[in-house]
Amino acid sequence: MTRSRSDSLGLLARADAARVAALMPDLPALQALRAPEIGTVMVRGRAGGTGAAFNLGEMTVTRASVQLDCGAVGHGYVQGRSKDHALRAAAVDALLQTSAADRIEAKVLAPLAAEEKARRTALAARAAATKVEFFTLVRGEDE
Amino acid sequence: MYVAVKGGERAIAAAHDWLAEVRRGPQEQPAIHTNAIRDQLSLAVHRVMAEGSLYDPDLAALAIKQARGDLIEAVFLIRAYRTTLPRFGASAPVDTARMQIVRRISATFKDAPSGQVLGPTYDYTHRLLDFRLMADGEVPVDGADAEPATEQVPHILSFLNRYGLIETEEACDAEPADLTRAPLELPADRALRLQALARADEGFLLGLAYSTQRGYARNHAFVGELRVGMVAVEMNIPELGLTIEIGEIELTECETVNQFKGSRTEPAQFTRGFGLTFGQTERKALSMALVDRALRWRELGEDDMGAPAQDEEFVLSHCDNIQATGFLEHIKLPHYVDFQAELELVRRLRAEVATEEAPVQEAAE
Numbered sequence: 099m100t101r102s103r104s105d106s107l108g109l110l111a112r113a114d115a116a117r118v119a120a121l122m123p124d125l126p127a128l129q130a131l132r133a134p135e136i137g138t139v140m141v142r143g144r145a146g147g148t149g150a151a152f153n154l155g156e157m158t159v160t161r162a163s164v165q166l167d168c169g170a171v172g173h174g175y176v177q178g179r180s181k182d183h184a185l186r187a188a189a190v191d192a193l194l195q196t197s198a199a200d201r202i203e204a205k206v207l208a209p210l211a212a213e214e215k216a217r218r219t220a221l222a223a224r225a226a227a228t229k230v231e232f233f234t235l236v237r238g239e240d241e
Numbered sequence: 242m243y244v245a246v247k248g249g250e251r252a253i254a255a256a257h258d259w260l261a262e263v264r265r266g267p268q269e270q271p272a273i274h275t276n277a278i279r280d281q282l283s284l285a286v287h288r289v290m291a292e293g294s295l296y297d298p299d300l301a302a303l304a305i306k307q308a309r310g311d312l313i314e315a316v317f318l319i320r321a322y323r324t325t326l327p328r329f330g331a332s333a334p335v336d337t338a339r340m341q342i343v344r345r346i347s348a349t350f351k352d353a354p355s356g357q358v359l360g361p362t363y364d365y366t367h368r369l370l371d372f373r374l375m376a377d378g379e380v381p382v383d384g385a386d387a388e389p390a391t392e393q394v395p396h397i398l399s400f401l402n403r404y405g406l407i408e409t410e411e412a413c414d415a416e417p418a419d420l421t422r423a424p425l426e427l428p429a430d431r432a433l434r435l436q437a438l439a440r441a442d443e444g445f446l447l448g449l450a451y452s453t454q455r456g457y458a459r460n461h462a463f464v465g466e467l468r469v470g471m472v473a474v475e476m477n478i479p480e481l482g483l484t485i486e487i488g489e490i491e492l493t494e495c496e497t498v499n500q501f502k503g504s505r506t507e508p509a510q511f512t513r514g515f516g517l518t519f520g521q522t523e524r525k526a527l528s529m530a531l532v533d534r535a536l537r538w539r540e541l542g543e544d545d546m547g548a549p550a551q552d553e554e555f556v557l558s559h560c561d562n563i564q565a566t567g568f569l570e571h572i573k574l575p576h577y578v579d580f581q582a583e584l585e586l587v588r589r590l591r592a593e594v595a596t597e598e599a600p601v602q603e604a605a606e
Contacts, residue, residue: 103481103483104481104483104484104485104486107481107483107485107486108473108485108486108487111485111486111487111488112473112486112488112489135327136326137326137327137328137329138295138323138326138327138328138329139328139329139330139331139332139474139476139487140328140330140331140332140419140421141296141331141332141335141474141490142331142332142333142334142335142417143334143335143337143435143439143492143517144334144335144337144410144412145410145431145432145435145515146398146410146496146513146515147337147338147396147398147410147494147496147515148338148396148410148411148412149410149411149412149413149515150410150411150412150413150415150417150431150432151334151413151414151415151416151417151432152417152431152432152433152435152436152439153331153417153418153419153420153421153432153436154335154435154436154439154517154519155290155291155294155295155296155439155440155519156294156295156296156323156328157295157296157297157474157487157488157490158295158296158297158300158326159329159487159488161329163480173478173480173481175329175476175478175485175487176487176488177474177487177488177489177490178297178299178488179297179299179300218341219389220386221341221343221471222341222342222389222390222391223386223387223388223389224384224385224386225342225343225344225358225360225389225390226358226386226387226388226389226390227384227385227386227387228344228358228359228360229356229357229358229359229387229390230356230357230358230359231356
């Protein structure tokens with residue numbers, strides 16, 4: 099498996115909450131180390147795109163931490179306000195450290211990755227159709 | 242001064258009940274679902290996110306519905322909700338060079354590397370009402386597709402930068418000041434100014450930006466690049482010991498190229514104005530860039546023309562529409578005690594004048 103832990107967590111964070119729930123209807127037996135909590139993260143930007151950091155504004159984020167019966171600990175940070183989403187992300191993160199990793203990769207992560215890729219490709223294709231070439235015309239007074 | 246009043250509970254409750262009824266509109270019409278607002282009034286949603294300074298399209302849609310479409314009231318609701326949430330931390334600065342492009346245009350470089358992408362824009366439309374939208378609400382939708390580009394799209398101004406023709410934005414990771422945590426103090430550094438402008442009222446910034454174009458501290462702005470698209474947000478998570486992506490947000494970024502004659506220490510080169518905003522909020526990002534550039538007069542060694550857009554105290558103290566509307570609208574609330582005092586003052590002044598004038602009148606008679 100080539101997906102890193104941070105890649106998996108990023109994929110889960112960006113995914114639609116309902117889609118994650120559909121791909122993973124049942125949660126494993128777990129204990130919440132940190133109950134799902136809704137909060138914000140201050141998003142930063144850089145002046146001029148590359149310069150000094152500044153505070154752009156906040157986004158909603160939900161986080162949770164869980165421990166499976168086998169002892170594996172997982173953390174989830176997801177965009178938005180779905181506690182269920184954060185809990186499932188944490189559960190996936192924990193399961194990826196167990197023998198269930200391959201099954202979770204095939205059942206949850208691989209479909210999410212494929213769907214995200216398709217979404218991005220569709221967006222890029224739509225954008226590409228609006229790519230323009232501008233020509234400057236010779237103005238009358240120049241002739 | 243505002244002095245509390247008592248009473249009026251029944252009238253207030255009835256007023257709020259009526260408000261709820263008016264907000265809903267006639268029962269025979271279907272209620273608007275917040276998903277429909279989020280997806281079909283998306284530019285209103287983006288504006289509420291930008292000025293509410295909270296990226297969450299579902300919440301912004303809810304606020305718009307609750308506020309009967311009053312966007313400043315919606316921004317108010319979002320700002321109030323935000324204060325109830327804990328903050329987990331700050332993200333790494335977003336890398337807009339890695340944006341998935343929805344729109345990317347340049348008014349300065351016709352042949353920008355990676356090309357110009359119009360995206361979903363009202364530019365070049367005829368601004369004619371489309372009555373088909375009123376007739377049955379539906380128009381044929383068949384967007385075209387083309388071979389998708391796969392390469393990253395670099396910032397256009399980085400090409401000018403290569404020849405030293407434009408000032409460099411040196412990366413700096415100093416902890417930026419945060420006006421949501423500490424009151425605004427002047428003079429403000431650029432980071433603090435950009436934060437204030439990013440959440441400022443679009444109309445206020447538009448007016449100021451327009452004033453610079455009309456000659457009040459004119460700075461000859463060209464749109465070097467305007468890009469809209471999806472950007473990943475990364476944050477370091479201490480319990481993981483890892484930096485992960487915690488989401489993906491739509492941003493608008495505008496870089497202007499401005500004239501600069503040079504100073505004693507700097508050769509003649511172009512300078513920059515910068516705008517970055519949540520959502521597809523182009524007018525806001527462009528206005529922000531012009532105002533950012535006008536406010537930079539001191540660090541660039543330019544003259545103070547006495548123009549409003551150059552006046553940091555004026556701009557930063559008045560650009561927030563929630564601060565402004567809070568203070569403005571509070572004068573609608575009962576000020577009976579205040580006014581009573583003013584009334585007595587006016588009566589006393591008039592009485593004094595009448596006493597002084599009385600003998601003169603007698604003499605005239």
